[in-house]
Amino acid sequence: MGRVVIKLGSSTVVERTGEPRVDVIGQVCAAVAARRALGDDVVIVSSGAIAHGMGVMGRTGRTSVIEDLQAASAVGQGKLFRVWDEQLAAHEVKSAQVLLTFFDLMARTHYLNARATLERVLTWGVVPVINENDTTTTDEISFGDNDFLAAQVAVLIGAERLVLLTDIDGLYTADPRLNAGAEIVREVTDFDGLSALDIGHSTSPLGSGGMRSKVVAAEMASAAGIVTVVANGVRPGALDAVLAGEQEGTRFAPAEARHSSFKLWLKYAKPTRGTIVVDAGAARALRDLGTSLLPVGITDVSGSFDAGDAVQVSEGARVIGKGISSYTADELRQVVGLKSAQVREVLPRASDEAVHRDYFVLS
Template identity: 70%
Template sequence: MGTVVIKLGSSIVCDDAGQPRRDVLEHVCDEAAALHGGGRDVVIVTSGAIARGMGVMGLGMRPRVIDELQAASAVGQGQLYRVYDELLQERGVATAQVLLTFFDISARTHYLNARQTLQKLLDWRVVPVINENDTTTTDEISFGDNDFLAAQVAILLGAELLVLLTSTDGLYTADPRLDPTAELVPLVEDFEALAALDIRQTTTALGSGGMRSKVVAAEMATAAGIPAVVANGRTLGAIAAAAAGEQVGTRFPARAERYSSFKLWLKYAKPARGRIAVDAGAARALRDGGTSLLPVGIVGVRGRFDAGDAVDVLHDGDPVGKGISNYSAVELRRVRGMKSAEAREVLPRASEEAIHRDYFVLA
């Protein structure tokens, strides 16, 4: 039996007044407990702390200022977790509250520590209830209503399924609230084909996500070999149907070509600190040959970064990929365009590769 990661968006966790939708949370916990009782590991990633805090404080619209967002989250976080804990305890399931920040995902050592902690909780047959630690994050609260966080959790745990619950029945050809001719897309196997659809990143009064962030989360998960389903969280049986492989919502099958968890972390989680421009030969070698990037292929360096930082690699302004630089920006500017032997004369202890192929992922 594998792990099922269930993510709930703010719009199904809380109503417009910021009050918990107990009917929705009850049936979600019913289905989560049933999966757990059947031998599966279950992880819940929830949004709604800010929405709950807004309800407690009587705020009509989602705050835009970071300290107000953090304060609203601080008010709502404990109350929201208490609802999950009570409902799951009533169903014989132990829970644990886990709060993560973007830094916990973007810093490799923290990423691995989060994996170990979550895995131990699952070994103990505890259901982690995960949310972003909004009260301490230093960046704009921008996990995409926790869709990105849910995908990263699924990847680091090697989950068997990611279920993204929202307030619509799945992905549509257009926004069904605006276009009555919009049709549900039951299966997505080609993410490039979605470019023709009107998939918006919307923000509601209570939430910050949208269908686009769910599609990106599904793309991340399926690249790791994890199927994903976007379904209506208010529909009874949606989680059970998704876990059973039945048709519900929009299913994104796992892709045959997979990235390692490290490369997925590098591609989606580790922020780039600078940019490296490469010539046509280097771009071709990276894209087609799977080779390392050598100083000789570098034509420009932008930004301030250190060795070990991630950098975007571009050719003629178009993205080629992202990698971990073996050089600082200052060092790369000194050796760009040089062959490896020449670079070592300038920097005797320098690596032969500016970016090793094992630490590079295509865009």
């Protein structure tokens, strides 16, 4: 039994008029049913609630007013899920609506609760249809787009494959809508090599994503050992080819060095509350030796955070990584640059490590 997460962007799910693409949704549901029949667990991450809500209300385009986005989501979400539910039911597959916010993943307890819920739904043989809860979210707590959410879900449930469906055939050397000479990239094994490509932030009129967000999502999934494919969700047969393991779209290979689930959560889901600046020796030890960070290697502290909050660790302007602080910001300021024995004189019950190596991940 395998696990796959299939994500569809707004332009794939909804027409420019705001009407659901029932034919596309039907194709996806048929493919999902086929994978379910083979014993696979499948999760759908579907955008489009806002776009559909705007269409229902007779509004065109995508507004930037947060209250309008929230209201449009409230109008569109239930109606869009009903289409998914009906199309899956046509193949005798039960579905469950799951709405997540950034808060559901930023706190470790909530993160584990979300995992437990999805595990139980999958155990029941039900296909979750997930979207961000746009009705209550704000710019400050939003996933930004569902590519990131889909990658988070793939990591959360230990998926083997993440499929990001869009309205073009995959990742190109440049935007094919603007550059006729752009060529499709079939395989990505080195994310650093993508810096030479013209990967823009352009989006559809209905969505908030773009190809760059898909590359970031693929990099996150790759770090967890998950194969990611970006493919055309509108073209018939493309998804079937991806799920059959055939060459289709752009495939992002899984990384050889993989992070634990905890460190992936720390790196991608838990927000930072401040910054710890370290000297060259501490930076080298963190990068090359995998040691813990001690107060003696700290040169500055910024922000306001509590023990247990995530902090960014930097050497000057260069970000090294992210970790869980054992101290509050005020406590750290009292012991900056001090050796362990001196720290215990100032803070008798303090931990030796400002950031323990088990709770630190490199950028």
